[in-house]
Amino acid sequence: MADLKQLMDNEVFMAFSSYATIVLIKMMFMSTATAFQRLTNKFFANPEDCASFGKGENAKKYLQTEEKMELVRTHLNDIENIVPFLGIGLLYSLSGPDLSTALLHFRIFVGTQIYHTIAYLTPLPQLNRALAFFGGFGVTLSMAYRLLKSRLYL
Amino acid sequence: MADLKQLMDNEVFMAFSSYATIVLIKMMFMSTATAFQRLTNKFFANPEDCASFGKGENAKKYLQTEEKMELVRTHLNDIENIVPFLGIGLLYSLSGPDLSTALLHFRIFVGTQIYHTIAYLTPLPQLNRALAFFGGFGVTLSMAYRLLKSRLYL
Amino acid sequence: MADLKQLMDNEVFMAFSSYATIVLIKMMFMSTATAFQRLTNKFFANPEDCASFGKGENAKKYLQTEEKMELVRTHLNDIENIVPFLGIGLLYSLSGPDLSTALLHFRIFVGTQIYHTIAYLTPLPQLNRALAFFGGFGVTLSMAYRLLKSRLYL
Numbered sequence: 001m002a003d004l005k006q007l008m009d010n011e012v013f014m015a016f017s018s019y020a021t022i023v024l025i026k027m028m029f030m031s032t033a034t035a036f037q038r039l040t041n042k043f044f045a046n047p048e049d050c051a052s053f054g055k056g057e058n059a060k061k062y063l064q065t066e067e068k069m070e071l072v073r074t075h076l077n078d079i080e081n082i083v084p085f086l087g088i089g090l091l092y093s094l095s096g097p098d099l100s101t102a103l104l105h106f107r108i109f110v111g112t113q114i115y116h117t118i119a120y121l122t123p124l125p126q127l128n129r130a131l132a133f134f135g136g137f138g139v140t141l142s143m144a145y146r147l148l149k150s151r152l153y154l
Numbered sequence: 155m156a157d158l159k160q161l162m163d164n165e166v167f168m169a170f171s172s173y174a175t176i177v178l179i180k181m182m183f184m185s186t187a188t189a190f191q192r193l194t195n196k197f198f199a200n201p202e203d204c205a206s207f208g209k210g211e212n213a214k215k216y217l218q219t220e221e222k223m224e225l226v227r228t229h230l231n232d233i234e235n236i237v238p239f240l241g242i243g244l245l246y247s248l249s250g251p252d253l254s255t256a257l258l259h260f261r262i263f264v265g266t267q268i269y270h271t272i273a274y275l276t277p278l279p280q281l282n283r284a285l286a287f288f289g290g291f292g293v294t295l296s297m298a299y300r301l302l303k304s305r306l307y308l
Numbered sequence: 309m310a311d312l313k314q315l316m317d318n319e320v321f322m323a324f325s326s327y328a329t330i331v332l333i334k335m336m337f338m339s340t341a342t343a344f345q346r347l348t349n350k351f352f353a354n355p356e357d358c359a360s361f362g363k364g365e366n367a368k369k370y371l372q373t374e375e376k377m378e379l380v381r382t383h384l385n386d387i388e389n390i391v392p393f394l395g396i397g398l399l400y401s402l403s404g405p406d407l408s409t410a411l412l413h414f415r416i417f418v419g420t421q422i423y424h425t426i427a428y429l430t431p432l433p434q435l436n437r438a439l440a441f442f443g444g445f446g447v448t449l450s451m452a453y454r455l456l457k458s459r460l461y462l
């Protein structure tokens with residue numbers, strides 16, 4: 001157990017744990033929020049709104065499929081950003097980087113994720129979301145580059 | 155290597171490894187099962203079943219899109235539950251919790267996942283699936299809370 | 309810190325870090341590539357191509373939904389393969405396997421992933437993609453089996 005104690009007393013690893021947990025909790029609440037939103041929308045869906053897409057039965061079908069697509073895309077965006085961050089970030093934080101550099105990476109990533117969520121929920125005009133996405137993308141790439149530079153073994 | 159031996163002799167970590175592997179194998183088989191189901195459905199699709207949605211060509215299109223949506227949703231549900239469990243569970247099991255508390259968390263999570271799959275495949279009426287989902291959700295949140303309480307470093 | 313140094317000097321873990329990072333970077337670029345492809349397709353979509361599916365407004369709707377479905381499926385395929393590999397691979401590489409066996413697993417997995425991407429982008433006829441998928445599937449199952457055999461604790 002002395003072993004694990006040392007691992008968790010490592011500050012970079014503690015910082016990674018905290019930020020990763022925050023991002024994952026955010027993702028979990030996003031998925032619940034969208035599920036509730038879907039339920040609410042189903043009950044209060046305004047049939048007039050779909051009249052422009054087609055007629056009668058057709059209209060309702062279109063509405064549901066498009067709506068579901070949007071929800072699926074949101075979940076996927078979150079998962080797409082977070083899976084590489086978790087994988088690369090864990091390995092990066094175990095490769096013994098500077099505390100300040102690592103903190104900078106984690107903080108920018110969590111910042112862009114929260115910004116992305118706000119931009120999605122408000123919703124802000126499109127360029128905000130793209131910026132947030134590429135911010136997180138850049139942080140993950142930078143960690144991957146540092147990791148591969150110091151520890152490449154193929 | 156003495157180092158890694160100590161890590162893998164840690165009982166909490168061994169338990170996490172076993173349960174995480176079981177959940178991941180279940181997820182892999184679910185994705186194969188749904189792929190086979192899709193193939194089978196394509197060959198044996200009953201055109202009478204879709205007559206209620208529209209006519210001729212339209213009917214088939216609706217059917218396929220809706221069917222694919224359902225499959226995509228199932229995969230996403232699995233991934234949405236398992237990614238936070240993997241991330242938070244790994245960090246939690248490295249933070250040195252009690253063995254009995256950790257085992258309780260892992261067992262309930264794996265139980266809810268298997269219950270969710272059974273509820274999905276049988277299929278049981280809807281409240282079962284929601285219960286299973288929120289069971290897993292609660293376990294992950296509880297681990298996240300314990301992790302952040304003992305090791306917050308921002 | 310002496311502790312982490314030992315972990316990162318472990319050759320199996322270094323190899324896993326390198327291969328996992330490569331697979332994750334590939335996944336990130338795939339998601340960006342498909343996003344750009346979507347933008348391009350939207351601007352240059354040929355309305356004649358959709359005439360066979362329906363008429364007027366209907367035609368466009370079908371096209372978009374089907375197109376989006378395809379993109380969502382690609383992302384999901386990637387994520388479905390990579391999440392179990394990351395989880396099981398990490399635990400496997402910490403369980404102290406032979407270096408040569410572990411390298412064999414990692415290399416075959418990365419190989420099948422790259423083959424899958426080439427088969428998807430070219431596109432090669434279908435059996436290639438299925439072969440690549442089941443190659444990666446087999447590698448992950450083999451790692452899971454070895455892991456559970458040596459360290460089962462329920």
